[in-house]
Amino acid sequence: MDYKEWRHIFKLDPAKEIAADALEKVCESGTDAIIIGGSDGVTLDNVIDLLMRIRRYAVPVALEVSTIDSITPGFDFYFIPSVLNSTDTKWVKDLHHKATKEFGEVMNWEEIIPEGYCILNPDCKAAELTHAEPVNSIDDIIAYAQMVEHMFKFPVFYMEYSGMYGEVQTVAKVKSGLKQTQLFYGGGIKTEAQAREMAAHADTIIVGNQVYDNLNEALKTVNAVK
Ligand SMILES: CC(C)=CCC/C(C)=C/CC/C(C)=C/CC/C(C)=C/CC/C(C)=C/CC/C(C)=C/CC/C(C)=C/COP(=O)(O)OP(=O)(O)O
Ligand SMILES: O=P(O)(O)OC[C@@H](O)CO
Numbered sequence: 001m002d003y004k005e006w007r008h009i010f011k012l013d014p015a016k017e018i019a020a021d022a023l024e025k026v027c028e029s030g031t032d033a034i035i036i037g038g039s040d041g042v043t044l045d046n047v048i049d050l051l052m053r054i055r056r057y058a059v060p061v062a063l064e065v066s067t068i069d070s071i072t073p074g075f076d077f078y079f080i081p082s083v084l085n086s087t088d089t090k091w092v093k094d095l096h097h098k099a100t101k102e103f104g105e106v107m108n109w110e111e112i113i114p115e116g117y118c119i120l121n122p123d124c125k126a127a128e129l130t131h132a133e134p135v136n137s138i139d140d141i142i143a144y145a146q147m148v149e150h151m152f153k154f155p156v157f158y159m160e161y162s163g164m165y166g167e168v169q170t171v172a173k174v175k176s177g178l179k180q181t182q183l184f185y186g187g188g189i190k191t192e193a194q195a196r197e198m199a200a201h202a203d204t205i206i207v208g209n210q211v212y213d214n215l216n217e218a219l220k221t222v223n224a225v226k
């Protein structure tokens, strides 16, 4: 149940439809966990609806918080992105301050996992939403990862290539500089071979869109960490 042991995660978008039989296959795929998250169209209703459907299965489920209004009890963990290459402090710490003020009394800090996010696909929706500035060199990414580990001391550094398959050598270099902080890799994984390639370096891989684009191929990505 400890997220530190998770090697493979499916990220489900509450704004997208998923049929009951497809959801069953995802939940019983052998993945370590499911994250509910997305960058637009996330509402309290669609988050609760998906959470309730997933809770019929034994798989752990976490919320990756993207709006304050969609925070609800009932998850095993809450992943809280802080977008380090955002040029707007709203996405780095302001919403976090507002949410902590609002939920402070009921927050169980053991369940709240800060993620140092580095958005590496400049064309993805999350980059547009958070006004992320392009990160042009490996040294810049490594510097963010080192800040997360040694200055912010967040437990997770997330290389977010959402929608685009990233640079495996870059992931390897970032990983080689991390000791405590867990490296999440997400973006563009469509095949078992790609999942295996990234899982050889990242501590945890996240598969999102392929669940909706080609479920059978998505399910095979679980084999990469077995
Ligand atoms: C009992 C109870 C209710 C307890 C709750 C305790 C709790 C969780 C309190 C909240 C604590 C807190 C500090 C919350 C932070 C609030 C917040 C809104 C922070 C901002 C987070 C943030 C930076 C969001 C930006 C968007 C982002 C980076 C989303 C990540 C997901 C992502 C990239 C998905 C991929 O996008 P997708 O939509 O799939 O894109 P495509 O369609 O192109 O595929
Ligand atoms: O949807 P994909 O491209 O698989 O990316 C997964 C995840 O990192 C998105 O937040």
Ligand SMILES: [Mg+2]
Binding pocket: 013, 208, 209
């Ligand atoms: Mg998506």
